[in-house]
Amino acid sequence: MQAPSGNSTPVYEFGPFRLNTRRRLLESESGTAPLTAKVFDTLAFLIEHQQRTVSKDELLHHVWPDSVVEEGNLTRNISTLRRILGDSPEAHRYILTVPGEGYRFVAPVRSLPEEVATPSAGQDAQAHEVTASELQVEQSPVGRGTIHDSTRIVPAHDPHGRGGPFSMVATILAVAFIVATSVAVWMGQPGFARTDQPVQSLAVLPLENLSADPEQEYFADGITDAIIGRLSAARDLRVISRTSVMQFKNTRQTVPEIAEALDVDALVVGSVLRSGSRVRISVQLIDARSAETNLWSEIFETELGDVLLLQMNVAESIARSIELRRTARETRRVTGSRPVTPEVYEHYLRGRYALTRPQRAAVPEAMAHFEAALALDPAFAPAYTGLSRAYRELGTIFRGGSPQAEMLPKSVGAAQQALRLDPTLAEAHVMIAAARQREWQWQEADTAFRHALDLEPNNAQAHIGLAHLLVAQGRIDDGVQLARKARALDPLSAEMAANVGWTFYFARRYDEAIRECQASLDLQKDNHSGLWFLGISLNQAGRFDEAIQILERAAAISDRSPGLLGSLTNTYARAGRRDDALRTLNELERRRQTGYVPSAPFVHAYAGLGDLDQAFTWLERAHQETSNLIWQLKVAPTMDPLRADPRFSALLRRVWLE
Template sequence: MRYLFEEYVFDTDRRELHRGTDAVSVTPQVFDLLDYLIRNRDRVVSKDDLITAIWKGRIVSDSALTTRLNAARAAIGDTGEEQRLIKTLPRRGFRFVGQMRETPEVANPNPRGASESSLALPDKPSIAVLPFENMSGDPEQEYFADGMVEEIITALSRFKSLFVIARNSSFTFKGKAVDVKEVGRRLGVRYVLEGSVRKASGKVRIAGQLIDAVTGAHIWADRFERDLTDIFDLQDEVTVAVVSAIQPKLFQAATEMATRRRPENLTAYDFFIRARQQYYLFTREGVAEGLRLAHRALELDPRFGVAAVLAGIRHVHNVIFGYAIDPQFDRSEAVRLSRLALSIDDSDPDTLAIAAIISAFMVGDSESEIEMTDRAVALNPNSYIAWSCRGHVYRIAGVPEEALRSFERAMRLSPVDPQLHTTLAGMGMAFIELSRFDEAIVAGKKAQRQSPSYSPAYRCLASAFAHLGRDIEAHDTAARLLETDPAFTISAWIARGGQSNAKLLIEGLRKAGLPE
């Protein structure tokens, strides 16, 4: 029998435990302990039950039992403090409480009768998009629904950090009543997206839901209703809406899964997604922790290009936020890591985009940086990161109009992104260079509300207020900036890089009374 829970597969016939594609080493006694707890998960197992089943009634000390239980918990990413999967009930015993499903070792869905076991889950978020059900009975909507699913699959496939099942495999389930858990098992994916299309009164309504195929839990669900005008424009619009909604959910689910694991069980990819979670923190501590985690991922996998570029941008943050003890070291490390990432894979859009940002701040070769971000958005026009980075690169290069177009596209793709304050602050600075100071204040205030400690938002606001002659607000905001960045001076900030074309922004900072 095979038991599936979270990302683990517990195979009693082969006496194997796997997490994703990785085999987890456990001693025979610990395996037996897990086996007994899982098989008897419908009840509380006493200490005497365990001793009888595992030790055959021999006298066993409490410390020996505790040691085996701790080892069992460690093997499945649990702890005695958390007790997410194995719960201790004081004075009663123990119980396995994780959500579980069972599958026989041999399945037989193929016509030739060959055995087929579950595919191991990939080491990154994996998804299958099933054909959407046509609820209207209109054959035209059938074509529309199929085409939209194909577009969603294509759009998701552009994210190299996702594992996406190809269209031909997904469409084998068309017209069939399916069990999402069985789909996940047969296709070897963690998540399944399913949906429906209904036409009524000149409108079309599309419903979609993202489901964890292992646990059956719903991750996301939404409805989209649009006028039925140009069918292909509508298809594109809904595709963008669905992809921009579910792609962050996939990474959020993967991140939450990684944070539940014990550090000694983390793989390079787990360290990477933890580092990416820290990316949204721009405090000194957040930058340092993100840098540590990214470098740890690189130690485990020196060819992990996305981890290399993530470490590189954290070195940039050390410089531009004034955290660096040795700025020259951070500069050289940022450039080295971005070049390493590009040497590993220069066709990954997010790697290209972030490498361009690193170069924009640390090198200043506008032509090369613009070329990289243009290529990034061509490779994946659905990437928030690529469009946002393109906006920053064009702003730094002194092309604020194109920067704004990129920022607006990024916000359309991910309107509630955790990184949105960086895009909003970038928009505010682009508005300033276009003398659109009122709009800069709107963008800066939104950025500040999302991240009250994000110093670029205060630089944007102080400069814009000063240009409008709102001196009290300018001075108050300048004081807030100095609270978040006590060592700030205009000359030091310019020296950090990427500000040579921010002439009106710098002029406004001087008017706001910030130290030269």
């Protein structure tokens, strides 16, 4: 629901409550209720039409204008409102059910301009002068008509006299830690709304940016990522990965629909509001299995003025207070964190945000932000991790096209520096593991992947990376099991579905590979990896016409990627279309004269054409390039024509695969 425009936007007062339609807040003396967008819209519409009964159809059309939803969603919204307002169907102090018609808001309502309801400057100043050491966490008791746990973070002055802009990093890290630990504490604490069944899986949905400035999306996404990262360390909780939850950014789907799609018991939802000189972050944990029961909620509020980096120390003190509910390693991870300036963390957030975009230009943009962060603070370890990932992306066919032999040492160097500064960064261990795999250091790669999983048991990239490593060594069943875990942690990621399909391809379980790749394309039409892995799986399954159609489509939308041209040549040859195979091979040769083309496409091409001498010539070059193809040699189906040759066994021994 859009708030009325103009400076006279009304604030509605009724009973002890105040509804601000522009800031989208429901406030009372006990705190601010963290309403979901749909629940807020339901209440606001009822209040704005208090003089009459509003039909259920009218409410459904207004709250879900572009969706067809069941009436039960509206019923749950009304139930949630009654619980928050301390109302009931029998008492109907606020919301009256009119049988056979709909609902009516019956409490007396007073409308006034927003500025009248805004806290006075004196009140703000009083809050502003609370020091970091006096930061207060105010909890309201659980009960009818109250918020389960309302927390207000009050800003502080720098004891060293340093002024400056609002510290986004302090807010993000403090909020992320408090949210993550509060969820963990909730599961073993009395005094909160409970469910008969324990929460064993959850997803943190993208926090809604309620600020007027769309440029603040990276800020809201940064908080979301941080919360996911904190929760990913939980061993007894399955936490859905970022890629999948971001599919629900600005969604109109209901809580049960989202929970069913992600296969989780509960959802963390919330919003970020940056208005004037204040930031307010609202989060709540919802049990999706029992009529969207609100299990836990927190409110975080702070000034945009002088805020100390000591807010990070507040998060650390909270970690210490729940030490008995955390492992010693997790306690060290949190308390080992260090303050960082707002400018550094803003560059880091913008760099991470850029890496999520598919365009090639996004990778250099991300690198520029990471390098800017490190120029300001050379000891900020996460920026080195981001830089490591960016170098790795530059060495891929689709996003970079640079020689992997040049990018790999840079990626490793950045990850190693990150771990020197902070050994608890799971993502940096994943980067090291992937590099060691490409250098055929199998035990080192295995150790690094498992170290990452020890730090973050819910890290989907570590699961799929270790899956590929095990399959490459012939440990098929172990690898497939890990791939399935990765898929469960990132169920709506097209890239993850494609990678699981790739795992089945190496396992020579082509029907399953085809099914996963088709699922990838259902999630994201025409994604490069899904098409490529589907095409090569169809090729090995002997379904050549389908494979050629898919690979030709993939080549067309990928600017004739060399990797795809190599697979297409192989498929043409296996299908008996030799002239087409030679034509595509000539295209690869011409491309090589004007720019970098990796060796692996030529290996696939000549293997398909049956020219083994040329295939081995290019295979040797691929070895020198530390090509991905080399770690796949033992299981790659396209290498079957070469396996009987002694040169192949010799190469397997050189990379410790035989």
